Amino acid sequence: MTIRFKRVLLKVSGEALMGGQGFGIDVAVADRIAGDIHEAKALGVEISVVVGGGNIFRGVAVASKGGDRVTGDHMGMLATVINALALRTSLTKIGIDAVVLSAIPMPEICESFSQLVALKHAEAGRVVIFAGGTGNPFFTTDSAAALRAAEMGATALFKGTQVDGIYSADPKLVPDATRFDRLTHDEVLNKGLAVMDVTAVALARENHIPIVVFSIHEKGEFSRILSGGGRSTIVSD
Numbered sequence: 001m002t003i004r005f006k007r008v009l010l011k012v013s014g015e016a017l018m019g020g021q022g023f024g025i026d027v028a029v030a031d032r033i034a035g036d037i038h039e040a041k042a043l044g045v046e047i048s049v050v051v052g053g054g055n056i057f058r059g060v061a062v063a064s065k066g067g068d069r070v071t072g073d074h075m076g077m078l079a080t081v082i083n084a085l086a087l088r089t090s091l092t093k094i095g096i097d098a099v100v101l102s103a104i105p106m107p108e109i110c111e112s113f114s115q116l117v118a119l120k121h122a123e124a125g126r127v128v129i130f131a132g133g134t135g136n137p138f139f140t141t142d143s144a145a146a147l148r149a150a151e152m153g154a155t156a157l158f159k160g161t162q163v164d165g166i167y168s169a170d171p172k173l174v175p176d177a178t179r180f181d182r183l184t185h186d187e188v189l190n191k192g193l194a195v196m197d198v199t200a201v202a203l204a205r206e207n208h209i210p211i212v213v214f215s216i217h218e219k220g221e222f223s224r225i226l227s228g229g230g231r232s233t234i235v236s237d
């Protein structure tokens with residue numbers, strides 16, 4: 001079997017982790033995603049992960065109610081640490097060696113991010129989970145995913161999200177929107193396809209990193225796509 005990508009950065013949406021709950025973390029969902037990572041790792045793929053925080057907190061929610069955006073973003077970044085610890089717990093339970101590296105140092109809780117440390121853990125065969133986004137307000141975990149993908153030398157950035165690819169319009173709002181199999185980074189930007197923020201797509205374009213958008217809700221889909229099947233949109237040069 002040919003594996004499409006050997007070193008992958010997986011972005012796990014915060015919202016995916018809440019399952020049907022409406023808020024917080026559904027442990028059964030975190031366990032299932034850990035199982036999917038395990039399956040993909042068994043294919044021989046090196047995997048690191050960026051987790052979102054939208055299931056707990058988004059900075060814009062504070063700003064929209066008249067609060068300070070930067071404080072809101074700090075809260076959002078802390079939310080990603082909670083999710084990262086949950087995912088590490090789920091991976092550890094099934095015998096996968098995983099480590100959380102935070103962009104915001106909190107040494108009693110997890111290791112701090114540096115590229116060198118991240119690469120060493122990856123070389124040792126560990127799943128590296130990046131927490132705290134980029135460590136800066138006004139960014140998103142999608143941008144953090146593109147950044148870490150570049151730093152890790154990932155050959156693809158997989159965005160595991162609520163939908164199974166990029167559509168001509170938001171499929172949640174436009175039911176007859178059509179799905180693309182392949183796009184270029186420029187097409188995503190020029191058509192204003194809002195599945196990922198502009199900063200993330202531009203960073204991936206600059207570093208020639210393909211982006212694979214797929215549904216994180218489909219069990220086994222991650223490894224099916226890695227093996228050449230599955231449903232996704234692949235964005236490449």
Ligand SMILES: Nc1ncnc2c1ncn2[C@@H]1O[C@H](COP(=O)(O)OP(=O)(O)O)[C@@H](O)[C@H]1O
Pocket residue numbers: 012013014015052054142160161162163165166167168169170171172193194195196
């Ligand atoms: N052109 C598009 N194609 C696919 N999804 C889109 C598009 N435009 C907007 N979306 C929406 O973007 C959402 C994913 O973005 P976001 O909420 O940032 O995800 P995540 O929480 O996974 O980071 C999808 O759930 C979808 O409703």
Ligand SMILES: O=c1ccn([C@@H]2O[C@H](COP(=O)(O)OP(=O)(O)O)[C@@H](O)[C@H]2O)c(=O)[nH]1
Pocket residue numbers: 012013014015051052053054055057058059060072073074075076077079080132133134135136137138139140141142144
């Ligand atoms: O580099 C970053 C990454 C995230 N955030 C904050 O963390 C929240 C959660 O991240 P995101 O919305 O990207 O999570 P997801 O949509 O993937 O669940 C964001 O709303 C921001 O407030 C931030 O300030 N800087």
